[in-house]
Amino acid sequence: MTQASLPLAAARTAALHVQGLTTPPGAEPAPTLDTIYDTVARIGCVQIDTLHMVHRSHYLTLWSRLGQYDIADFDRLIYDPDHRRLYEYWMHAASIIPLANYRYQEPTRQHLRDSGGWWPDWIKQPENQELVAAVLARIQEEGGLRSADFKTDKAQRGSWWNWKPAKRALEYLYNAGDVMVSNRVNFQRVYDVKERVLPDWVDTDGASAKESHRWHCTESARALGLAGARAIADYMHTKIGTVRPIVEGLVEEGVLVPVESEVHGGETATLFAHRDNLPLLEQAADGAIQALRTTFLNPFDNLVWAKDRVEQLWGFRQTLEAYKPAKDRIWGYYCLPILWRDGLVGRFDPKLERKTGTLRLKALYLDVTPEDALLADIAAAMRDFLAWHDAHDLVIERSEPTDVGEKLLAVL
Template sequence: MPATPQPLPLTAVRAAILHAQGLALPNGAEPDPTPNLILRTVEQLGCVQIDTLQRVHRSQYVALWSRLGTYDPADFDRLIYDPDQRTLFEYWQHAASIIPLSEYRYRLQYMKWFRDGTDYRDHVWQADMEDVTLAEQVQARILDEGPLRVADFEHDGGPRGTWWDWKPAKRALEYLYNRGELMIADRVHFHRVYDLRERVLPDWVDTSEPTMEETYRHMVERSVYALGLADPGHAADYAYDVKRKVVKRVADDLLAEGVLVEVEAELMNGKPRTLIAHRDRLPLLEGAADGAIQAERTTFLSPFDSLFWAKGRDRAVWGFRQVLEAYKPAPTREYGYFCLAILHRDRLVGRFDPKVERANGVLRIEALYLEPDVAPDEDLIAGVAAAMRDFMRFHNADTLVIERSDPAAFGEKLLAAL
């Protein structure tokens, strides 16, 4: 595809990206979401970002629902925390993430950074500690007593908030976790349970340590593959923990070797732009170009979804501005607290601000929006209604309340279709 006479059309660009991200399959066509399919989905994305906000299911669970439809979150949890099924683990990748254990060795250099004290968080922790042996004491307790939570350590101070105000034991646990000496063995009411690495990490996991350069190459190649189409800046955003100048250098090397290829692609402004793709994605791009591969799914996307990790691609490819306003004061929010984007086929057509009232089975939409150039026609309403039914099923909700809709006809038609 490097020598294609015509740029890849925008519809094909969208289809290729959405297919690479597991967001192209028609609703109802997905296989039954078995644990093996859940694992393959996480492997396809590279990792799934963890977030604590819980107006609906937490973001990591919604990300899988967006691609698989209703599934049992307990199946996902068992892949992370059940010693007999563990194939995923928690660590830093795209921020705090759930990562395939097949990727464990490519986190070892980052753990080494923490052990060497080259990350600023280590220096802050050491400077603030009254007793620099606390980490050893915490580790010794876990060795003797087994897995422990922060709550298992006493602290005389009052409630703690942001990370720099954690109680000392919490900071010691995170220090040991960052260094790879502890792992997350479980979650209890979403609180981390820490244990020694050797008691959590399965024996089959490859722990041979690649060089930093090998790690960089792997992360860039893996990111471009997951993105479908990108530029080096997008790959840096996706990889997250690799500096942009490093990504550019590594991408240039991979282009020279033919592992990555250049693709002329049409974007929202109508002007062709040179993007990069993994050579293994060439059949996907060709299928998207001739119409054999299309984006056919209607679903909803968390603000932390991996589709949005590449900064600016939402506007460049879809003309859509993804925002997270949970951390803004309420009067300054444009759309709402935790808006989910609405994907309909190959377009991002709107968003809504949901809240699940778990006690009474209500899914309350505080605000529902369509993009200005989108009309609530029959096809759109049918697609959104089907996705909303499944979203409600996933949250055990049997009643939908829409407080406000812009335009009003969108909410009215959606409620009628449901």
Template sequence: MSITTHSNETIRNVILHCQELSNSGNHTPTLENITSVVSKIRALQIDTLQMVKRSHFLALWSRIGTYDDNLLNELAYGNNRKFFEYWYHAACIIPVEEFAYRIPAMKKHFRKETKRWRNWPNEKNNAKVINETLNKIKLEGPMKASDFNDTKYTPGSWWNWKPSKRALEYLNDSGMTVVVDRINFQRVYGLTELNIPEKFRDTNYTDQDCLNHDLEMSLKATGICRPSQVGNYTHTKQGLSNPIVEEMIRSGRAVEITGLDKSKKEIGLLIHKDNLHLLELAQDGVLNADRTTFLSPFDNIFWAKGRDKEIFSFTQVLECYKPKNQRKWGYFCLPILYKGTLIGRFDPKLDRKTGTMIIRSMHLEPDVIPDEQMLFEVAKSMREFLSFHDANSITFENAGNGEFRNLLQKAL
């Protein structure tokens, strides 16, 4: 255990650096830089909600600023792909080399050993549907669910999917197909052997190999967290993650440190040995979290459960699934990151017909007092946010912090 107690600011600066959220936006939006950012943070979570741009586009924007969506699409779905879609923290875009470490999970799906696929593939006619779906892709090339015409199916409780759509998901989970494109967000599936390099398909990693890999990469990307939070990055259950984390500590790959939470209480934390030098840089003032940006509610920074409150004194809550009268902040609030601190959140909605960004509510955290520099930086980020969405105007509704809202309107 380190005898040094690291300040809360030091802890936050290291976390944000590991998450590519510490700089002033010096990343040029090139294919190479996008590849580098995603490789470092390991994943971009995909979600269906689109009050503004979808989560995976937002998470990348938070780190590199305004860029062309087609760059990310090219890297995920192009002929020379660097990423692919699969389960990670949730449904995510992840580096293509991660395919090798997903194979044991894919094999379990194929053998119908997972809860998700234990029953349906064995039900009447479903094996036939799976084979016919795969053969159709082999004969006709990449296909999406709407390319299939199921004349007879009974809507069920499993998302009401028709049989061929469920077969497509089974084939994808099992590693026989991959998503090769998205058309209006609908997945297009192609054969894995034609789209994933053989060097990532021809591997013999065991379940244990993959768990070890996932947790080590998780700790590197997470930056600093409690031991119990390491597995959160890949949704690994603690019963599986705890023994591996303990072994990482014994081997020296994970290092125990002491840091201060936001209330200045000492807490035990972990950092990967490869990131230890960042603590010294942060302590010396070389590593500063000077970026101001807005975050997706699904951003990787929030994957370590409870760390937002403990380290950043901020509770991230997605309220879109709550009844309107039970929402405290708004439907789809984006947290505001200002120079290492989460200072508030706002609820945006893009009117795509008029090009108007509607800010339905704007909230600051209780202890935040805005000054000219904060207003300048938040206004600058808001203008970049509008540019990223091709919005030509912005309107503010009256919910939330009226004083800050009015000041921000003037600053814009």
């Protein structure tokens, strides 16, 4: 790998393969509890978000890799005490994380416990410390509670930063690791004390900050397949200034290996691969591994966390425009990138009308020539997407090129 540049197609294929995004549709393993867990473990964690124009982001990330599966099985791995192998906490933002890696989040818990998290001055106030103790005592006595189970006499102001005091206390306890999310009811968190949520088999011997950073850096590089230091930092959601010296140290140790790779635009760049992934790069270069999957990615999918790398390898600019004023959006509110084989070839802005079973695409964009094979593969992925959402009708309001929408509907 160090003697000649890795071809761009091989770099893309390797990056997709480690993410579980090369399997041909229909060839996925059966979506058992083990398969779902292994998929999360393979990519490190799955990001949670509140937006749900279609199924929520953490569910979509699994569908992109497995096709149709039972969402209840995923939830069972997180919230069912008899099957719990995943949990909610901060990793790449709010995430679903394997409990096998629980110890590596201890520095985050310690930092948020000591600093007070989002409100460092708030926890320093004696009355708020008393409130935190009272909220914890009530959960210990009554069992799992939602923030809605606490009442306040103070009026709400409608801002994220003006939560009622009990909710702020719950967030502090959650950040500090004293309570965990034991369930969700209508997507509202149910908090319970750690002792009633955390399985006995979990290793609670917390890692040091140094050990944690090294582990996150190593595992992020493994999950990326091929990436620069900034992409590794983006994946682990850590500042580049913290990550760069760790990467340099891992290179000196031989854990990470510099690889010259072709990137989008015909140039080359020095990227890093985990030494365990070197055979994968060889297989991708030889054609033994091929990118054959067509699927749709959500805006919070692991593949697009490192936005600079997405542009570097695919020439694709991923952006979430949900929080922009409508007049400032280029693509749409909640666009899903379209993966076709080894390329990111377009996107669409969906809205599921649940009462009527209609999936409405407010816009569909293709960045490449809509050849028959591409349309057939997108149509097959769309059929699976519709079925998984219990939708039976597809409406495409507009498309670019203008005839692509009609062509896709004709294939469907």
